[in-house]
Amino acid sequence: MGRRSLKEDQQKRIVEAFYEVAKREGIENTSFGKVAKELDMHQSLVVHYFATKDDLLLGLIDFIILKYENIYQFELEQADPLERLTAVMQNIFSRKxxxxxxxxxxxxxxxxxxxxxxxxxxxxxLHLLLRGWLQNLIQACIDERQLTCDDAAKTADLIFVISDGAYYYLSMIQDTNDYDMHLERYRQQAFKILGLDVLAEK
Structure with missing residues (x-):
């Protein structure tokens, strides 16, 4: 694997700084100047790597993709497809x-x-990529006759519809116990879509 270029390293630093400033002040209030100040660099250097704020936003979405990719990576070391799928499903429906x-x-x-x-x-x-990763895990289980569902793409899509709706609603719940109760309910339904009712109850 080749070494990252200086350009890639600088772009990564700028996007991460953009993310941190936006967390504090909101995306609409984040400027090149504030990002430059966060990094203690001249504003012209930020503009050199990202000509417009839209370019920075696209970099931020790529940053989000990499963050979500992490949730799949360590499972790849597990040999059994159902164990990999189960671990990813537990992660998707978790605070992680x-x-x-x-x-x-x-x-x-x-x-x-x-x-x-x-x-x-x-x-x-981004959404197609997430669904594709899950679809591949589901298909591997189907190929090994560990699942009985007949359409990995449709199943992955339904699971993410539950997940997307779940976190939209959960973001408005303050009470920890109420949050956990709803999250567990959504997790169980997602496992049932896979035909894994036994695992859903664990």
Missing amino acids: WDNYIDDSIFYNCFALIFRNEVIKHRFRD
Whole structure:
């Protein structure tokens, strides 16, 4: 694997700083100047790597994709497809998944799809990528006759519909016990879609 270039390293630093400033002040209030100040660098250097704020936002969505990718990576070391799938499902319906990206950042980016076609397509790519990763895990289990569902793509899509709706609603719940109760309910329904009712009750 080749060494990351200076350009890639700088872009990564700038996007991470953008994320941190946006968490504190909101995406709409985040400027090149504030990002530069966060990094203690000249504003012109930020502009050198990201010509517009939209470019920075696209970099932020790529950053979100990498964060979510982490939830799949360590499972790849497990040999059994059903164990990999179960571990990923447990992560998707857990606080770990919810904590990968700050809710305000995620939904701020999402709101931009109604005004920016490029961001809309990039956000759709994110959702298709997440579904594709899960679809592949489900298909591996089907191939090994560990699942009886007949359409991995449809099943992955339904699970993410539950997940997307779940976290939208959960973001408004303050009480920890109430949050956990709802999250567990959604997790069980997702396992039942897979035909894994026994695992759903664990």
